[in-house]
Amino acid sequence: MERADLSPREPSVQIADLAVHFAGRAALHGINLTLEAGQMTVVIGPSGSGKTTLLRAINRLNECFPNCRTVGTVRIRLDGRWVDAYRDFRPVAELRRRVGMVFQTPNVLPCSIEKNLSIPLIRVAGLSKSRLPGRIEWALREVELWDEVKDRLRHNALTLSGGQQQRLCLARALALKPQVLLLDEPTASLDFRATQKIERLLLKLRDRYTILAISHSLGQTRRLADRVIVLRDGRLAEQFDREHLEDAETFEALLEEIF
Amino acid sequence: MISTPRRSRSTLSGERWLRGLLLAATLVSTVAVFSILGFLVYFCLPLADPARLAAVASCTWQPFQGQFGILPMVVGSLSLAAGALVLAFPMGVGICCLAHGLAPRAVARALLVLIHFMASIPTVIYAFVSVFLLVPLMRQWFERGSGFSLLSAALTLAVLVLPTIVLLIHIRFEQIDPPLRLASAALGFSPAGELLWVILPLSGRGLAAAAVLGFGRAIGDTMISLMVAGNAPQFPTSMLDSIRTLTAQIALVVATDSQTPAYHSIFACGLILFLATGVVSLTIRRLRLPSRESLFHAKNA
Amino acid sequence: MQKTLDSLFVCFAWLAGLVTVGMVGLLVGFLIWRGAGTLGLELFFADTPPAAALLGRQPVFDGLWPAVAGTLLLVITSSVISIPLGVASGVYLAEYASGRWRALLGLGVDLLAGIPSIVMGLFGFSMILLLRKTLLPSANTCLLLAAVCLALLVLPYVIRTTQTAMESLPGHLRLIGPALGMTRGQNIRHVLLPGAGRGILSGAILAVGRTAEDTAVILMTGVVATGGIPQRLSDKFEALPFTIFYLAANHADRAELNRAFGAALVLLALTGILFAMAYWLQRTLERRWKGRI
Numbered sequence: 001m002e003r004a005d006l007s008p009r010e011p012s013v014q015i016a017d018l019a020v021h022f023a024g025r026a027a028l029h030g031i032n033l034t035l036e037a038g039q040m041t042v043v044i045g046p047s048g049s050g051k052t053t054l055l056r057a058i059n060r061l062n063e064c065f066p067n068c069r070t071v072g073t074v075r076i077r078l079d080g081r082w083v084d085a086y087r088d089f090r091p092v093a094e095l096r097r098r099v100g101m102v103f104q105t106p107n108v109l110p111c112s113i114e115k116n117l118s119i120p121l122i123r124v125a126g127l128s129k130s131r132l133p134g135r136i137e138w139a140l141r142e143v144e145l146w147d148e149v150k151d152r153l154r155h156n157a158l159t160l161s162g163g164q165q166q167r168l169c170l171a172r173a174l175a176l177k178p179q180v181l182l183l184d185e186p187t188a189s190l191d192f193r194a195t196q197k198i199e200r201l202l203l204k205l206r207d208r209y210t211i212l213a214i215s216h217s218l219g220q221t222r223r224l225a226d227r228v229i230v231l232r233d234g235r236l237a238e239q240f241d242r243e244h245l246e247d248a249e250t251f252e253a254l255l256e257e258i259f
Numbered sequence: 260m261i262s263t264p265r266r267s268r269s270t271l272s273g274e275r276w277l278r279g280l281l282l283a284a285t286l287v288s289t290v291a292v293f294s295i296l297g298f299l300v301y302f303c304l305p306l307a308d309p310a311r312l313a314a315v316a317s318c319t320w321q322p323f324q325g326q327f328g329i330l331p332m333v334v335g336s337l338s339l340a341a342g343a344l345v346l347a348f349p350m351g352v353g354i355c356c357l358a359h360g361l362a363p364r365a366v367a368r369a370l371l372v373l374i375h376f377m378a379s380i381p382t383v384i385y386a387f388v389s390v391f392l393l394v395p396l397m398r399q400w401f402e403r404g405s406g407f408s409l410l411s412a413a414l415t416l417a418v419l420v421l422p423t424i425v426l427l428i429h430i431r432f433e434q435i436d437p438p439l440r441l442a443s444a445a446l447g448f449s450p451a452g453e454l455l456w457v458i459l460p461l462s463g464r465g466l467a468a469a470a471v472l473g474f475g476r477a478i479g480d481t482m483i484s485l486m487v488a489g490n491a492p493q494f495p496t497s498m499l500d501s502i503r504t505l506t507a508q509i510a511l512v513v514a515t516d517s518q519t520p521a522y523h524s525i526f527a528c529g530l531i532l533f534l535a536t537g538v539v540s541l542t543i544r545r546l547r548l549p550s551r552e553s554l555f556h557a558k559n560a
Numbered sequence: 561m562q563k564t565l566d567s568l569f570v571c572f573a574w575l576a577g578l579v580t581v582g583m584v585g586l587l588v589g590f591l592i593w594r595g596a597g598t599l600g601l602e603l604f605f606a607d608t609p610p611a612a613a614l615l616g617r618q619p620v621f622d623g624l625w626p627a628v629a630g631t632l633l634l635v636i637t638s639s640v641i642s643i644p645l646g647v648a649s650g651v652y653l654a655e656y657a658s659g660r661w662r663a664l665l666g667l668g669v670d671l672l673a674g675i676p677s678i679v680m681g682l683f684g685f686s687m688i689l690l691l692r693k694t695l696l697p698s699a700n701t702c703l704l705l706a707a708v709c710l711a712l713l714v715l716p717y718v719i720r721t722t723q724t725a726m727e728s729l730p731g732h733l734r735l736i737g738p739a740l741g742m743t744r745g746q747n748i749r750h751v752l753l754p755g756a757g758r759g760i761l762s763g764a765i766l767a768v769g770r771t772a773e774d775t776a777v778i779l780m781t782g783v784v785a786t787g788g789i790p791q792r793l794s795d796k797f798e799a800l801p802f803t804i805f806y807l808a809a810n811h812a813d814r815a816e817l818n819r820a821f822g823a824a825l826v827l828l829a830l831t832g833i834l835f836a837m838a839y840w841l842q843r844t845l846e847r848r849w850k851g852r853i
């Protein structure tokens with residue numbers, strides 16, 4: 001699982017002085033963070049510490065909730081240019097297309113597998129009909145779902161197993177060709193085997209995307225993370241690099257941090 | 260062994276009584292439906308004679324010449340209900356979309372309150388205002404006829420069935436919207452895009468139910484067609500023609516108290532209406548609506 | 561392309577919303593404009609002294625009072641039938657009925673809910689026809705008949721609101737009674753019904769509103785244009801919605817037309833108040849259960 005650094009790592013997302021308030025109460029404050037391309041950063045922290053809020057601040061999904069106020073800057077490098085997520089996107093849809101997100105529980109659309117991929121591809125990315133089948137197959141192969149579903153693309157997505165649904169959600173995000181992936185506990189609702197499978201996929205994907213993931217499992221964190229950040233009470237409490245994780249003492253400290 | 264307390268016997272029989280009483284109350288609805296059907300059929304029986312049946316199922320209503328055809332009224336009812344539905348359905352969809360993401364929350368909430376309020380406005384008031392506001396306008400604009408026409412009635416009736424349609428679609432949207440809202444937003448859908456490409460295509464059943472129930476309400480309405488449609492027993496050839504519906508026919512014949520043969524024809528009208536709305540109710544059940552609130556808020560005109 | 565479609569759709573939705581708001585505004589505004597001037601004691605009692613009219617000592621001509629009184633009597637008589645019956649059967653459907661019975665009885669309620677009011681009126685009318693042919697040659701349409709038909713018309717609303725109110729009670733409430741050793745009936749009476757009370761009440765109020773507004777049923781079952789205040793259940797009666805309908809087509813002069821506008825405004829205010837009450841009850845109810853969870 002060792003991995004050679006091919007190129008000097010480049011920053012891809014920069015968060016500065018970020019604070020998010022819900023109805024006047026701060027859920028996040030004073031967050032400064034840089035995410036690098038080709039790296040997986042894992043966020044851990046106790047429940048209610050603001051992990052989900054941090055992820056949603058990056059694709060501005062917090063705005064879907066009433067009484068939410070965000071201050072600070074989130075800058076993202078897209079196609080080599082730095083853009084401010086909160087100023088330069090009008091409408092916000094383009095930002096969300098380039099920053100894919102997978103949720104804790106699979107949330108497929110209650111229609112066919114194919115439609116789950118094609119509706120956003122046609123309506124959001126504006127993909128032409130002729131390029132559609134190729135892109136769908138590519139996305140499903142990317143998450144190793146193609147062989148399992150290629151004969152039943154027209155079946156309802158709800159007939160898939162939980163792990164398959166979650167991989168479909170990942171494929172749906174990947175199909176839109178994002179540069180950043182936000183994963184909110186993607187294996188939380190899955191059993192051991194399905195979890196393993198998703199973890200393997202993520203290891204394969206992490207070189208090509210900037211990934212920010214939440215995890216509740218320390219084992220998983222160790223297996224996947226290039227970097228770990230710890231949130232507590234809406235603050236960034238600590239950061240570790242990969243090397244520290246393998247160190248038993250740090251690991252102990254981490255355990256205490258969370259529980 | 261566990262001994263049961265003394266009182267249990269009397270409470271037990273009390274329980275049984277209560278249950279029986281409640282069941283009896285519940286049976287009232289079913290019994291009422293069957294008696295209504297029974298009465299309608301019974302009074303239609305004289306029409307079992309082929310000659311009389313042919314007279315009723317004909318195209319001319321001239322009771323004093325002995326012609327009791329009700330087909331013009333059937334066509335009148337159908338065209339009025341269809342007209343109202345064509346006007347009200349797209350409006351209902353638009354309003355539902357406003358209430359589910361296109362409009363700011365405060366506006367959305369106010370809009371839904373307004374829709375509920377519309378459902379509580381008496382039918383006779385819609386018709387009354389139409390007679391003194393819409394009909395004169397129609398007379399001026401089209402410079403033809405009296406203004407009492409299929410078009411005037413359809414416009415008014417559209418307002419009447421609008422709340423029914425909105426509330427039904429709203430219920431369906433409420434079911435599918437919340438879990439998908441965040442996921443769609445994360446995929447880059449705008450609120451309009453989400454509604455147009457995700458929510459609406461997925462609410463086929465709700466839309467169908469709304470259309471069917473809206474049609475049922477429209478066809479069962481009496482006051483608007485009676486007061487606004489003009490009541491000429493003829494086949495409409497344009498939207499500006501005056502028409503007479505089945506419901507208005509019943510009201511008019513009973514009011515004028517004409518000779519007996521005409522009576523049988525109104526029971527035929529009643530039976531047709533009963534069967535039509537029965538089919539509507541059965542269809543709605545087949546579409547298995549999520550909540551009964553819909554039927555409760557929707558107007559039974 | 562995609563963007564234009566989206567914005568066209570947004571424009572259409574806003575247009576639909578604005579048109580609807582405009583129409584309701586126009587309706588209410590028009591009624592107030594034409595009707596507000598007529599409001600006053602004279603609208604209700606004409607030149608009869610109000611006290612004498614209220615006590616029934618002097619009949620009122622050219623005033624709305626007999627119609628208002630008729631509507632009130634009709635609503636009371638009808639509600640006395642429909643509300644207990646509806647609540648009882650709502651409770652049965654929510655708490656006792658199960659499986660096939662529940663589906664079958666529910667079907668009856670749904671079918672009844674769909675019956676147009678003119679057909680309900682025709683049903684009442686044909687009952688009288690049958691009675692005349694058989695037991696009672698002197699039978700005639702009257703207040704009681706209208707009240708019964710109206711009760712059947714609104715019965716499904718009462719049933720369904722009761723049922724919904726009972727079924728949406730939180731689970732923990734359902735366990736209180738049995739945990740205390742209550743029987744099923746006691747639990748319903750002392751725990752569940754009070755819990756669902758507001759929901760049931762709001763449904764009952766809406767049903768009252770519907771009883772007050774319906775015109776087609778009474779048209780067939782005994783309403784008259786001038787009949788004074790009914791003294792017995794077997795009397796004919798006047799009613800507000802019918803007065804509106806009748807005067808709209810048969811007003812002899814400006815004064816009668818104004819009276820029609822006054823009557824329409826009064827009826828709108830009546831149903832508006834009932835609506836506001838029902839809505840308020842519903843809102844407080846939602847807040848209560850949401851607060852608990």
Ligand SMILES: Nc1ncnc2c1ncn2[C@@H]1O[C@H](COP(=O)(O)OP(=O)(O)OP(=O)(O)O)[C@@H](O)[C@H]1O
Nearest residue numbers: 022023027045046047048049050051052053054065
């Ligand atoms: N939509 C919202 N409205 C109000 N408060 C919110 C909202 N979303 C989150 N919060 C608050 O913000 C804080 C952080 O919530 P967040 O969901 O980010 O926690 P989390 O770390 O993801 O927790 P978990 O591990 O349980 O998912 C919490 O105190 C929560 O109550």
Ligand SMILES: [Mg+2]
Nearest residue numbers: 051052053184
């Ligand atoms: Mg979370």
